[in-house]
Structure formats: structure tokens, C-alpha cells
Amino acid sequence: MRTEEIRDHLQSLDSSLRLRIVLESLLVENPEDLARAVRALKSSPRLKIDFLSSVTAADYLDFLETVYHFYSVELRIGPVVLRARTRRDDPKIPSLCGLFRSAELQEREAYDMFGIRFEGHPDLRRLFMWDNFEGWPLRKDYVQEDSDVLESQDLAWLEKNSIHVSQELKTRALDLQARGLRADAQRPAAEGPANSGAP
Amino acid sequence: MAKKESRLGVILAHAPNVSAIDEGLKSELSKKGVVVTTLNHLYNWGRSSSIWPMQFGLACCAIEMIATACARYDMARFGAELFRASPRQSDLMIVAGTVTKKMAPQVVRLYNQMPEPKYCITMGACAIAGGPFIDGYNVLRGIDRYIPVDVHLPGCPPRPEALLHGLMQLQKKIESQEIEKTAWYQKGLKREYPVPEFGPRGLIPKFNPEVWQPRAKDNRKERYGEPILIGKKIKAPDLDAETLRRASGGPAK
Amino acid sequence: MKNKTDTPLTEDFDTQTLQINVGPQHPATHGVFRMDLTLDGETVVRLKPVMGYLHRNHEQIAENMTYAASMPYTDRLDYFNSMSNNFGYALAVEKLAGIEVPERADYIRVILAELTRIVNHISVIGFLLNDLGAFFTPLTYAFREREKILDLFEEIAGSRMMCNYFRFGGVKRDLPPGLLERIRTMMDVFPRFLDEFEALLTDNDILCLRCQNVGVLGRELALNAGLSGPMLRASGLGYDIRKVDRYSIYGRFDFKVPVGSKGDVYDRYYVRVLEMRESLKILDQALRQIPSSGDIISRKAAPFLKAPRNFKPPVGEAYGRVESPKGELGFYVVSDGSPQPWRYHVRAPSLINLTVLEDLCIGHKLADAMVILGSIDIVLGEVDH
Numbered sequence: 001m002r003t004e005e006i007r008d009h010l011q012s013l014d015s016s017l018r019l020r021i022v023l024e025s026l027l028v029e030n031p032e033d034l035a036r037a038v039r040a041l042k043s044s045p046r047l048k049i050d051f052l053s054s055v056t057a058a059d060y061l062d063f064l065e066t067v068y069h070f071y072s073v074e075l076r077i078g079p080v081v082l083r084a085r086t087r088r089d090d091p092k093i094p095s096l097c098g099l100f101r102s103a104e105l106q107e108r109e110a111y112d113m114f115g116i117r118f119e120g121h122p123d124l125r126r127l128f129m130w131d132n133f134e135g136w137p138l139r140k141d142y143v144q145e146d147s148d149v150l151e152s153q154d155l156a157w158l159e160k161n162s163i164h165v166s167q168e169l170k171t172r173a174l175d176l177q178a179r180g181l182r183a184d185a186q187r188p189a190a191e192g193p194a195n196s197g198a199p
Numbered sequence: 200m201a202k203k204e205s206r207l208g209v210i211l212a213h214a215p216n217v218s219a220i221d222e223g224l225k226s227e228l229s230k231k232g233v234v235v236t237t238l239n240h241l242y243n244w245g246r247s248s249s250i251w252p253m254q255f256g257l258a259c260c261a262i263e264m265i266a267t268a269c270a271r272y273d274m275a276r277f278g279a280e281l282f283r284a285s286p287r288q289s290d291l292m293i294v295a296g297t298v299t300k301k302m303a304p305q306v307v308r309l310y311n312q313m314p315e316p317k318y319c320i321t322m323g324a325c326a327i328a329g330g331p332f333i334d335g336y337n338v339l340r341g342i343d344r345y346i347p348v349d350v351h352l353p354g355c356p357p358r359p360e361a362l363l364h365g366l367m368q369l370q371k372k373i374e375s376q377e378i379e380k381t382a383w384y385q386k387g388l389k390r391e392y393p394v395p396e397f398g399p400r401g402l403i404p405k406f407n408p409e410v411w412q413p414r415a416k417d418n419r420k421e422r423y424g425e426p427i428l429i430g431k432k433i434k435a436p437d438l439d440a441e442t443l444r445r446a447s448g449g450p451a452k
Numbered sequence: 453m454k455n456k457t458d459t460p461l462t463e464d465f466d467t468q469t470l471q472i473n474v475g476p477q478h479p480a481t482h483g484v485f486r487m488d489l490t491l492d493g494e495t496v497v498r499l500k501p502v503m504g505y506l507h508r509n510h511e512q513i514a515e516n517m518t519y520a521a522s523m524p525y526t527d528r529l530d531y532f533n534s535m536s537n538n539f540g541y542a543l544a545v546e547k548l549a550g551i552e553v554p555e556r557a558d559y560i561r562v563i564l565a566e567l568t569r570i571v572n573h574i575s576v577i578g579f580l581l582n583d584l585g586a587f588f589t590p591l592t593y594a595f596r597e598r599e600k601i602l603d604l605f606e607e608i609a610g611s612r613m614m615c616n617y618f619r620f621g622g623v624k625r626d627l628p629p630g631l632l633e634r635i636r637t638m639m640d641v642f643p644r645f646l647d648e649f650e651a652l653l654t655d656n657d658i659l660c661l662r663c664q665n666v667g668v669l670g671r672e673l674a675l676n677a678g679l680s681g682p683m684l685r686a687s688g689l690g691y692d693i694r695k696v697d698r699y700s701i702y703g704r705f706d707f708k709v710p711v712g713s714k715g716d717v718y719d720r721y722y723v724r725v726l727e728m729r730e731s732l733k734i735l736d737q738a739l740r741q742i743p744s745s746g747d748i749i750s751r752k753a754a755p756f757l758k759a760p761r762n763f764k765p766p767v768g769e770a771y772g773r774v775e776s777p778k779g780e781l782g783f784y785v786v787s788d789g790s791p792q793p794w795r796y797h798v799r800a801p802s803l804i805n806l807t808v809l810e811d812l813c814i815g816h817k818l819a820d821a822m823v824i825l826g827s828i829d830i831v832l833g834e835v836d837h
Binding site for chain 3 (some may be wrong): 024025050051052053054056058059067069073076079081100102103104105106109113126127128129130137138167
Binding site (some may be wrong): 256266284295305332335358435 | 789
């Protein structure tokens with residue numbers, strides 16, 4: 001089935017759905033409708049979508065986007081691609097865990113990497129990184145630490161554990177601290193995020 | 200018929216000049232079943248030919264480690280086939296694979312739990328310095344930032360032959376140690392390495408300055424040329440515009 | 453208050469559940485996987501997988517380098533099957549850039565992907581038996597056969613494990629002379645080994661007792677939880693992407709899709725054995741059909757071999773998926789018209805197959821939980837990518 005046909009078919013099943021074609025996928029214009037769109041896909045006798053293959057997200061600087069690849073195992077149809085967009089400063093997308101359990105770990109992964117809160121997810125925690133990790137590493141403006149330069153919290157820790165630190169390393173760390181800079185791989189925080197196009 | 204007796208006598212001399220004993224006399228004695236050796240040599244011979252590695256695989260290199268233990272490469276020939284699952288029973292930690300920041304505290308803790316004398320081989324580029332994943336936000340750039348390493352074993356992954364070679368290098372190192380000077384018989388031995396903690400952006404501390412120090416000058420670029428990473432981008436692709444372009448049949452950008 | 457020590461051992465004896473941690477350093481977790489278990493006696497009542505101990509930032513690194521430079525990183529995803537991973541990534545990028553693959557290259561790809569499947573399945577069965585308590589001996593036999601195939605890979609690609617052999621639009625170099633005959637020799641010997649292996653295992657009482665009716669996975673749950681590969685097929689659904697998508701040239705081969713009936717550990721074991729036999733069938737046909745000469749890389753893609761920074765696929769997105777030995781391996785790539793992808797995502801079958809781990813293990817003994825984990829066939833490089 002072509003994308004236009006799928007759109008018309010879905011809208012005939014649920015007339016309030018607003019769908020827009022983006023490349024070969026369907027953008028659910030209002031992310032709140034995502035679960036309804038998926039329910040329509042599942043219940044459609046022509047599509048019989050029963051397999052959620054991939055859930056992922058992407059950062060487009062102005063907004064965050066989630067992308068879903070659906071298949072029908074019974075009718076050998078696919079992929080039917082849905083996408084939904086959300087604001088970057090407070091990203092929220094309804095979770096699909098209730099409809100497809102395969103979303104469980106993948107939504108957690110998207111949360112871990114992009115910070116998108118999947119509402120209704122039973123156990124939304126970081127999947128790969130530790131719990132007190134800060135930041136969303138796959139967003140384009142994430143700046144990672146420079147692992148060769150000690151920072152003030154490192155110095156404090158080393159002192160607490162009575163480990164000798166050479167004067168040179170200390171000076172470098174204190175110098176950075178005095179200038180209010182973070183030791184970053186790309187550029188210091190004072191100059192703004194590495195990505196000037198980011199909102 | 201006279202019964203042939205086989206006897207073996209070992210004379211241990213804990214004297215510095217025993218190795219200076221005449222080679223001819225040594226071989227003459229050994230024909231009679233008497234071996235003259237130093238305690239040092241016997242001690243090191245025993246240790247180096249029965250190394251018990253820890254069964255501890257992190258990533259890809261662990262599969263090559265298993266292959267080394269299997270029939271074809273047969274690590275048992277070097278007395279190191281007894282992989283122990285517990286650090287308390289092992290002499291050697293083969294850090295086989297990428298050490299991530301999330302895993303590094305556990306690796307250091309495992310090393311601390313091993314009894315003396317203990318050795319460490321880093322297997323593969325990742326464990327040495329981060330390898331191909333060096334630019335990742337969760338990848339530790341080498342386990343030698345937190346614990347001392349005896350043998351570095353480059354490769355991605357090293358072939359089983361390379362692991363055997365690394366093991367033999369370690370055996371050489373063991374054989375060169377002297378019982379009177381070894382650290383683990385000295386008073387006040389403290390070989391517990393502090394376990395790093397999880398911080399908001401990485402591990403705290405970033406390295407243990409008593410074990411590892413950053414190079415004064417980063418000459419990676421001079422040695423290896425331009426980095427493979429291109430860098431971050433500032434303009435996102437406009438998929439909506441591309442959709443419209445395709446629909447109208449406009450020219451590709 | 454009742455004194456607990458005086459209470460006789462009756463049914464209402466007050467017991468507590470026990471929480472234990474398995475991993476990340478544990479011989480039965482196949483790497484650095486960690487399980488947070490709650491046990492009632494020896495029975496699992498709760499299981500939470502904890503991962504990320506091998507999170508190597510594959511996606512972040514791939515988004516910061518050229519398309520071609522990510523190819524060796526895909527090798528290290530599922531480090532048993534570098535060829536299958538290459539295949540998936542090559543398919544996705546070829547879809548994105550609209551590159552056709554020459555026929556001979558397609559045959560080489562299929563031959564290597566099927567050899568990889570055999571390598572994977574034989575190793576998995578070895579590791580599964582490790583978990584069952586047959587420590588190391590079956591694995592030694594499995595690795596003996598694996599080494600024979602790795603020798604072929606080394607001859608083809610130059611490396612045993614990390615082959616990095618596929619390129620967009622073809623493969624890196626032609627097969628060395630006489631290689632097809634050596635594959636044929638390997639194929640003549642392998643069924644005998646498999647027969648021997650099966651004679652020892654398939655009807656083995658201990659294996660049957662430990663595996664049958666353990667970790668039963670229903671068809672609906674398997675589908676709903678997005679399981680794929682031998683896991684899904686063992687549950688009775690004959691869904692094989694090689695048959696469904698007919699990607700590359702899989703449409704030309706005649707092979708069956710083995711399907712289990714119950715979905716227990718035994719079925720997962722046996723489906724893999726049968727899949728190896730089907731792979732041999734595909735190999736046999738491919739070796740007979742492969743054209744003796746021809747291009748190994750498409751004309752359109754050949755210039756980018758030496759100049760990867762000039763390879764700029766048009767703006768768009770593509771999702772390429774293959775039937776890797778672990779399941780559906782998908783690559784989602786978004787291009788912004790520059791030499792590096794804007795978004796690069798791996799749909800890792802090992803990770804998604806872990807969704808049902810808790811459901812499978814609850815109610816079983818702790819020792820069975822290890823076997824169930826072994827039968828899911830995870831590789832941490834792919835789980836954590």
C-alpha cells in the first residue's frame with residue numbers, strides 16, 4: 001500500500017486523526033493522537049499491524065521526533081512508518097507500551113538518549129547510563145567531558161581519599177575553575193553550546 | 200632383575216651465589232637425579248606455569264579469549280587454562296574488551312578483590328586506551344587510568360596467538376621477579392586502588408594520578424593525522440521541504 | 453508476639469524473599485549483563501535486567517563520521533556475526549543512496565551471511581550447554597567447527613572476527629581463488645559434525661529434562677513484544693525476513709523456515725539446529741549459481757571506496773533490515789545531504805528479545821533462568837550498542 005492510501009485508510013477509520021505525509025512516513029500532527037493512530041493501525045482489517053519493530057528518536061534542533069516502524073506479520077505488510085514531533089524544552093510523547101510491549105526497552109532507550117518522557121510508560125528510567133547521569137547524550141548540543149583534565153570535584157574526591165595530586169594538575173584544574181569553565185572536549189560552556197543552531 | 204629406582208632430589212639453596220654453580224657440575228648432578236636450583240627460580244617457575252586467569256569477559260575480545268582456551272590454541276599448554284569465576288581464586292585479570300565508564304568501578308573492585316600476587320593484562324585496543332570507541336561519552340580511555348597493568352596487548356581484537364604471546368611475556372615478567380624484593384612480602388603493603396564513583400557527566404575522578412598521568416602534550420593529531428570524526432553539525436535536514444520537493448518533482452539540492 | 457524459632461516447619465512458615473544480584477561479572481550472563489533477581493527459595497519471582505555496562509556509544513560515534521567509517525563499528529555490534537551486521541548497514545545505506553548491487557557481489561554476500569549464521573548458531577548451542585552445566589566440553593567442539601569457518605573469513609576479509617568486508621554497492625574485494633572449493637569441503641564435513649552433535653544432544657535425557665517446558669513463550673506475547681529470529685520462530689510463527697522481504701537475492705533460493713511448536717528452550721535449541729541445515733541448503737544452491745566472474749562493486753559506488761568523504765546520499769531516510777542470526781537487525785539512517793549521517797540508529801534484536809526475559813523466568817528456578825537467558829541468545833555488544 002502506498003503512503004497516501006494508508007493515510008486515507010487511517011482517516012476513514014478515525015476521522016479526527018490529523019496525518020501528514022513526510023517522505024514515506026505519516027506524521028501524527030498532534031502527538032496526543034499517537035496511541036489512537038496505532039490503535040487504528042492494529043484494528044484495521046486491511047493492514048492488521050501486529051509487530052512494532054523499531055522505536056527511535058531524533059533531534060532536529062527545533063524539535064524532537066520519534067519514529068516508529070510497524071509491520072504486519074500476518075499479512076506480510078510493511079514497514080508502515082509513523083512519526084510524532086514534540087517540543088525540545090519539555091518533550092512529551094504518549095507511550096505505546098500498552099499496545100506493544102516491544103516499546104518498553106526502546107522507549108527507555110530513547111528517554112535515556114534524548115530525554116523524551118513517554119507518558120504512561122510503566123518503568124521509565126535510564127536504560128544504559130547510570131541514574132544520576134545528567135544530560136541527553138544523543139542530542140546534538142550535548143557536550144561531553146574532557147577526560148584528561150581534572151576538575152574541582154575530582155580534586156575534592158582525590159583529597160578525601162588522600163591521593164597525591166601533582167601541582168601541575170592542580171593548577172590546571174583550579175585555573176579552569178577560576179575562569180568558570182568546564183573542561184569540555186569541544187569548547188567551554190561560557191561560549192555557549194557547541195551547536196549554535198540549537199534553540 | 201634389579202629394580203630400577205628413580206629418585207629425584209632437589210637441593211634448594213637460598214644463597215645468592217648458587218646460580219653461579221658450575222654448569223658442568225649441574226648437569227652431572229641432574230643425571231644422578233639431583234637438581235640444583237635457587238628458591239627464587241623454583242618459586243617463579245611454579246607461579247609462572249600455573250597462572251589462573253579470571254573468567255571475565257567484557258566484549259569482543261572475550262570471544263577470542265574463549266577461543267584461546269579452546270582446543271585449537273589450547274591455553275592449557277602454558278598452564279593457564281583454569282579460568283576462575285571468582286576474583287578471590289585468580290592470579291591474572293585479562294581485561295578483554297571495552298571498559299565503559301559504567302563498568303570501570305566494577306573492574307577496579309574486581310582487581311582489588313584478587314589476592315596478591317596479581318597481574319593484569321589489557322587485551323585489545325579498547326582496554327588499553329579506548330580503541331575505536333575512544334570518542335564515546337561512556338567509554339573509559341584505558342583501564343590503566345585506575346589500576347596498574349603488566350602487559351598491554353594491542354589488536355582489535357588480538358588473535359589468540361597474540362594472547363598466548365602476551366601470556367608468555369607475563370611469564371617472563373614473573374620469572375624476573377625476586378622473592379626478596381616482591382611487593383607482596385613487604386611490610387605495610389597497600390594495593391587497594393580507590394574505586395571511582397559515578398558523577399553527573401562521567402567518573403569521579405577522571406583518573407588516579409598515582410597510577411596514570413596525562414601526557415604533557417596531546418600529539419595524537421601529529422602522529423595519526425586528521426581525526427576520523429568530522430564534528431558536529433548545526434543545520435538539521437528539513438524533511439518536510441524534501442517531501443514537498445519530491446511531490447512537486449523539483450530539482451534535488 | 454510469636455517466637456519465630458519455635459514455629460514448626462508448616463505451610464504457614466513465615467519466609468522472606470531474597471534479593472540477589474547476578475552480574476555484571478558472572479560466568480553465565482554472556483558478558484556484562486546484570487540481572488536483579490528476587491527469589492522465593494529458589495524460584496524467581498521478579499527479575500529486572502540492568503544493562504549499559506557495554507554501552508559504547510555506537511550511535512553517537514556513527515553520527516560524527518562518514519558513512520563508510522561506520523562499517524567497522526557494525527562488526528563490533530554483534531561480534532559473532534560481523535558479516536550479517538555489515539549486510540544490514542550496507543542495505544540501509546544502499547536504499548538511502550539508491551545503489552544497486554552487482555550479481556556476483558550479492559551471491560558473495562549471501563554465502564558469507566549464511567556461513568555467519570552457522571558460526572553463530574553453533575556457538576550459541578555451545579554456550580547454552582555451558583549454562584546447562586556441561587561445562588566447556590560441548591563448547592570446545594562447537595568452537596572447533598567455528599574455527600574452520602573463521603579461517604575462511606580470514607582468507608576472504610583478512611580478519612577472523614571483525615571482517616569489515618561489505619561496502620556500499622558490493623564487497624571490498626573478490627574472493628581468493630579456490631575459496632569456493634574450500635567452502636564446499638567445509639560443507640561436506642559440517643553435516644557429519646552436526647549429526648554427531650545432534651546424536652549426543654537432541655535426544656539426550658538431561659537436555660530434554662532441563663529444556664522442555666522451560667521458559668515457554670506464547671505466540672501472542674512473542675509477537676507483541678517484538679521478538680524476532682529463532683525466538684519468534686520457536687514460538688510457532690514462521691516469520692523470516694529472508695522470505696518476507698526477499699532482500700538481496702534470497703528470493704532465488706529454496707529453503708524452509710523451521711518453526712517450533714511450544715516455544716520452550718528446547719524448541720529454541722532445535723530451531724537453531726534446523727536453521728543450520730537450511731543454511732547449508734542455501735549455501736549449496738548459492739555455490740552452484742554464483743557467476744564465475746563479474747563486478748563485485750557497483751560502478752556508481754566504486755569511486756567512494758577511496759574517497760568516503762565524497763559520499764553524500766541525498767536528503768532522506770531509510771530503514772534496512774536483515775534476518776541476522778539473532779533476529780531482525782535494522783538500521784535506521786537519516787541523511788541531510790552531507791558526508792555524515794544526521795541520525796543513525798540500530799534496531800538491536802538482542803536488546804528487544806530481552807523484553808520478555810522476566811515473563812519467561814518467573815516461576816522457574818534460578819538455574820533455569822540462566823538457561824533461558826542462554827536460549828535467548830544475547831550478545832552484549834548489540835544489547836548495549
